[in-house]
Amino acid sequence: MSDQERTLTFHILRYNPQIKGDTPTMKRYEIKEAPGMTIFIALNEIREKHDTSIQFDFICRAGICGSCAMIINGQPDLACRTLTSKFPEGEIKLLPLPGFELIGDLSVNTGKFMRQMSERVESWIHDQNAENVDLCKLEERMDPDTADEIYELERCVECGCCVSACATKRMREGFLSAVGFMRLARYALDPRDKRSDEEFYEIMGDDDGVFGCMTLLGCQDYCPKDLPHQTQIAYLRRRMALVK
Amino acid sequence: MKVIYTDSLVIGGGLAGLRIAIASRQRGYDTIVLSLMPAKRSHSAAAQGGMQASLGASIKGEGDNEEVHFEDTVKGSDWGCDQDVARMFVNTAPKAIRQLTAWGVPWSRVRKGDRQVVINGKKVTITEKGEAHGLITSRDFGGTKKWRTCFTSDGTGHTMLYAMDNKAIELGIPVHERKEAIALIHEDGVCYGAVVRDLVTGELTAYVAKATTIATGGYGRLYAVTTNAVISEGIGTAIALETGVATLGNMEAVQFHPTAIVPVGILTTEGCRGDGGLLLDKEGYRFMPDYEPDKKELASRDVVSRRMTEHMRKGKGVSSRYGDHLWLDITLLGKEHINKNLREVKEICEYFLGIDPVKEYIPVRPTQHYSMGGVRTKATGESPNLKGLFSAGEAACWDMHGFNRLGGNSVAETVVAGMIVGEYVADHCASTTLNINTVLIEKFVRREENKIFKLLNREAGENPFELRKEMQDIMMDKVGIFRNGDDLAQAVEELKKLNQRAKNIALKNRISTSNPELVEAIRVPKMIKLAQCVAYGAMLRTESRGAHAREDFPERNDKDWLKRTLTTWNSEDADLPEVTYEELDIMKMEMPPGSRGYGVDNTVHHPDTEKRVAGIEEIKTAHPDADRFEMQELLNPIEIPEKFRGKNERTGRGFK
Numbered sequence: 001m002s003d004q005e006r007t008l009t010f011h012i013l014r015y016n017p018q019i020k021g022d023t024p025t026m027k028r029y030e031i032k033e034a035p036g037m038t039i040f041i042a043l044n045e046i047r048e049k050h051d052t053s054i055q056f057d058f059i060c061r062a063g064i065c066g067s068c069a070m071i072i073n074g075q076p077d078l079a080c081r082t083l084t085s086k087f088p089e090g091e092i093k094l095l096p097l098p099g100f101e102l103i104g105d106l107s108v109n110t111g112k113f114m115r116q117m118s119e120r121v122e123s124w125i126h127d128q129n130a131e132n133v134d135l136c137k138l139e140e141r142m143d144p145d146t147a148d149e150i151y152e153l154e155r156c157v158e159c160g161c162c163v164s165a166c167a168t169k170r171m172r173e174g175f176l177s178a179v180g181f182m183r184l185a186r187y188a189l190d191p192r193d194k195r196s197d198e199e200f201y202e203i204m205g206d207d208d209g210v211f212g213c214m215t216l217l218g219c220q221d222y223c224p225k226d227l228p229h230q231t232q233i234a235y236l237r238r239r240m241a242l243v244k
Numbered sequence: 245m246k247v248i249y250t251d252s253l254v255i256g257g258g259l260a261g262l263r264i265a266i267a268s269r270q271r272g273y274d275t276i277v278l279s280l281m282p283a284k285r286s287h288s289a290a291a292q293g294g295m296q297a298s299l300g301a302s303i304k305g306e307g308d309n310e311e312v313h314f315e316d317t318v319k320g321s322d323w324g325c326d327q328d329v330a331r332m333f334v335n336t337a338p339k340a341i342r343q344l345t346a347w348g349v350p351w352s353r354v355r356k357g358d359r360q361v362v363i364n365g366k367k368v369t370i371t372e373k374g375e376a377h378g379l380i381t382s383r384d385f386g387g388t389k390k391w392r393t394c395f396t397s398d399g400t401g402h403t404m405l406y407a408m409d410n411k412a413i414e415l416g417i418p419v420h421e422r423k424e425a426i427a428l429i430h431e432d433g434v435c436y437g438a439v440v441r442d443l444v445t446g447e448l449t450a451y452v453a454k455a456t457t458i459a460t461g462g463y464g465r466l467y468a469v470t471t472n473a474v475i476s477e478g479i480g481t482a483i484a485l486e487t488g489v490a491t492l493g494n495m496e497a498v499q500f501h502p503t504a505i506v507p508v509g510i511l512t513t514e515g516c517r518g519d520g521g522l523l524l525d526k527e528g529y530r531f532m533p534d535y536e537p538d539k540k541e542l543a544s545r546d547v548v549s550r551r552m553t554e555h556m557r558k559g560k561g562v563s564s565r566y567g568d569h570l571w572l573d574i575t576l577l578g579k580e581h582i583n584k585n586l587r588e589v590k591e592i593c594e595y596f597l598g599i600d601p602v603k604e605y606i607p608v609r610p611t612q613h614y615s616m617g618g619v620r621t622k623a624t625g626e627s628p629n630l631k632g633l634f635s636a637g638e639a640a641c642w643d644m645h646g647f648n649r650l651g652g653n654s655v656a657e658t659v660v661a662g663m664i665v666g667e668y669v670a671d672h673c674a675s676t677t678l679n680i681n682t683v684l685i686e687k688f689v690r691r692e693e694n695k696i697f698k699l700l701n702r703e704a705g706e707n708p709f710e711l712r713k714e715m716q717d718i719m720m721d722k723v724g725i726f727r728n729g730d731d732l733a734q735a736v737e738e739l740k741k742l743n744q745r746a747k748n749i750a751l752k753n754r755i756s757t758s759n760p761e762l763v764e765a766i767r768v769p770k771m772i773k774l775a776q777c778v779a780y781g782a783m784l785r786t787e788s789r790g791a792h793a794r795e796d797f798p799e800r801n802d803k804d805w806l807k808r809t810l811t812t813w814n815s816e817d818a819d820l821p822e823v824t825y826e827e828l829d830i831m832k833m834e835m836p837p838g839s840r841g842y843g844v845d846n847t848v849h850h851p852d853t854e855k856r857v858a859g860i861e862e863i864k865t866a867h868p869d870a871d872r873f874e875m876q877e878l879l880n881p882i883e884i885p886e887k888f889r890g891k892n893e894r895t896g897r898g899f900k
Contacts, residue, residue, distance in 0.1 A: 018444065018445065018446075019755065035565070038596070047760060048709040052709075052760065053752075053760070053761065054760070058474055059281055059473045060289065060290050060474075061474060062510040062511075062592060062596075063591060063592065063595055064289055064290055064402065064588065065284075065285040065286075065290070065473070067281060081595040081596065083598075103422075103444055103758065104444075104758050107758075110282065111282030111421045112421075114282060114284070115419070118409075118410060118413045123410045123413065124347070124348065124413065124414040125347060125348040127346075130347065131346075133343070133346040135338075135339035135342045135343055135888070135890075136339065136891060136892055136893055137342075137893045138893050138894075138895060139342045139345040139380060140345065141353070141377070141378030141379060142378055143378060144353040144354065144355040144377075144378065144381075147350045147351060147353045148350075148352070148397070150350035151350045151352075151396050151397050151403065154350060154399075155399060155402070157402070190348065192348065
C-alpha cells in the first residue's frame, strides 16, 4: 500500500433506460485514491461526491454475494474485491455486464436470469421421499468426500461473469451457460438427487445445453470462484453422450 | 393505485424470510416474498462459520443435547433472553438442520478414525468413532461447552441460503425483486400489508395480506464500520417502529465481533478461533489466557471483544494509520486446513489485505456485527401490539439471544424461527379473513406518495449521504463497545438534531424512477430513528449486561434491570422514542440467573433468584425419577407446533 496519493480516472458507461430519450454515453470522473481502495469504495465516493444518480449494485462488499460483477478494464470480475492499486495507470473503465437485461448504468438484472436458470435445470433435490423424512431421526449419512465434492461445485455465487464471458451465449440466446452446467453437475453428483441420466439429458442434451458449448472456456478464465468449469462441462458432455 | 393481494407477505428474502414463505406455501397459502435484491444475495450468505444444533455426532460433541445447548445460550445471553423461546429453539434446531439436509445442504461430515486438530495452541489427535461416520460433523465455537457448530467448509450460510432459495423456487414461490417496503398499512391494531416501492420504476404498490412478516435482517449499518452487508440498514424494523403501535425490543443490545479485518470491517469467521486460531498483541504475545483462563479465545463474543479493547487500551495494540488493532494467528492450523475449511478467510485476506494467512497474521479488531434487538414478538413470532405483523431472524427480538448472541446461533435462529413462526403465520392465515376498506389502502399509499413528492420538489436542504455519515460516526464514537452516561447523553442529543434535519432533505437528482439518492433519502430518516432507539435505550440502561457494557455501571444488575427494553415511536413529530420495560420473571425460569463462567462476575442479584433456585431443588427432589424431558416439562413447559415436538435421535444414545 503506497502512501502517495494519486488521482484515479474512471470512465463509466451511463445510461438510464427509465429516462425517455436517454442515450448511452461514457462519463469521466476523477477521485483521489486512498490506501486499500476498492472499486466499491471508489464508486460510492463518486456517487456521494460527484454524481448522486449513478447506479450500481453491491451487497456484501466482501466477494461472496455475487452482486457486483461488471466489466473492469475489459474483463468481467467482482468490483467489490478489485483494488484500485491493481491498475498502475490509474485509468479504470467500467461497463455493465453484457448478456443481462440492463437496469441502468452498471446495474444489470442477473436475478431474472438466474431464477429462470434455476427453474430450467430444476435446481433442487429430486426425491419423492424428501418431504416425508422423519426429522427426529438421524440424518441420512453421506460419505465425507462426497459432501466436500458437492460443496466444491456449490461455491458458485451466480455473479454472471461466466455468462458475460461466453461466446456461445452471444450466439445462442437460449444457451444455458456455465452457471447452469455447474448447477447440473452439482445435482448429478449428489446421491440425494434421484434424477436419472435420461432426465438430465432432457434438460441439457441439446445445442442450447451442453452440446452447444464451443469450449472457448471464457467461463473457466473469468470465474471469480475458480470453479472447475472445463472439467465439469467435459464430464457432463461425456455422461450425456452415453445416454440412450 | 396498484394493489396486490396475498395471504402471506414476507418482507426480506434471506434465510428466515424464505423459510416462513416455504411454510405458508406448503400449508397452501398464497405467498409473496419481497426482496431488495435476488434472494440468493441476502446477507445470510455471509455466515461462514456454522449453525449450532446439538447433534453430538463428532467425538468432541459427545454428550451434547438440548439441555447443554440451552444452558450455553442462556449464559451467552447474560440471562437477558426469553427462556421459553430459547427452549423452543434448542429443541427444534436438530430438526431444522436435518430438514436442510434433505433439502440439499452438503454439510461437512464425520470421517471415522484419527485426525489432527489444534486445541489451546497445541496439535492434538482425536479419534472419530466408526458409528458416527458420515453423519453431520461440528466444530468448536465461542461460549459453547461442546463442539456443536455444524458447517459446510466455511460457506455454511451460502449453502443454507442456496438450499432454501432453491426449495422456494421448487415450490414456485414468487420473489418480487428490487422492491422495498417503505411503510406498513395498519389500522386499529391490525396490520394489513405494506406500501412497496419498485427500486427500478419508482412505482408504489400496495401489497395487502393477512399476515405480513418482517425478515429484513439487522441494523449494522447504523455504524460506520460493520461486518454487515450494505443492505443491513434495519429498514424493516424501522417501518414497524413507524407504525407507532408495534414495539421494538432491546435495541441497545448490539454485538461486536472480535475479528473483523482492519480497516474495511469484513468478517473473518469465529471458526478461525474455533479451529485453534489465537489472538496476539503487538509483541506477538497470546494475551487472552491472562484475562480468561478458562475459555481463552473462546469466551463469548462480547467478552472477547471487550478484553481485546482493554488490552489495546493498555498500549498493547499494533498501531496503524487506521488506529490500533491486534493479530489473529491461524498460521498454526496449516495450509491444508486453511485451504479447505477457511478458504473464504483466505480469499478475503488475499483480496483485501494482500496477505497470505497461511504464513502471515491477520490484522483484526472488534467490529459491529449483530443486532440482538429488533421487532418485539411473542413466542409465536407475532407482534404483541399489532395483529397480523410477524417478524423472524435478526430483524426480530423473538428473544433467544438476550444481550449477547452466541456464534452459530444466528443462522440457526433464522431457520428454526422460520419453521416455528412459519407455522404460526400459516395458522394466522387459516383463522383470519381479510377485511379491509380500500380507503385505508389509499390513505397509506397517498401518504408515501406525498413524502416522495416533497423530497423531489424541495429546492434546498440537507444531503442524505452526509446525514448518514454523521449518524454513523455518532454511533461509532459514543454508542460502541464500552459506553458511558456522558457520551450516551451527547449521542442522544446529537441524534435528535439529526432527526430534525432529516425532515428537510433535498435532492440533486430529482427523478422518481431508479434513483439511488432518493432511496437514500427515504431510508436515512428511518435509520436515524433506529439509532435514537439504540442510543436512548443504552443511556437509560444503567447496568452492564452481555454486549451492553457501561463503564459507569460495570455490574450486571438483576435486581433493577432484569427486563427487556421496549421502544415505540408515538408520532411523526416526536423527537425521541417512548421507552417502557417488560420484566423477565425469574420465578418461571428454567435456569435462574447465575455466573456465566467467563467474563467478570459482579452481578447484583435479584431476591427472586435464591427463591427460584430453592424452588427448582424442591421440584427435583420431589421427582427423583424424572428424566430430562420430564424435568424440562416441569420447569419450563413450552408450546411448539405439533409437528416439531418429537424427541431428537443421536448416534450412540438413541432418543434419550
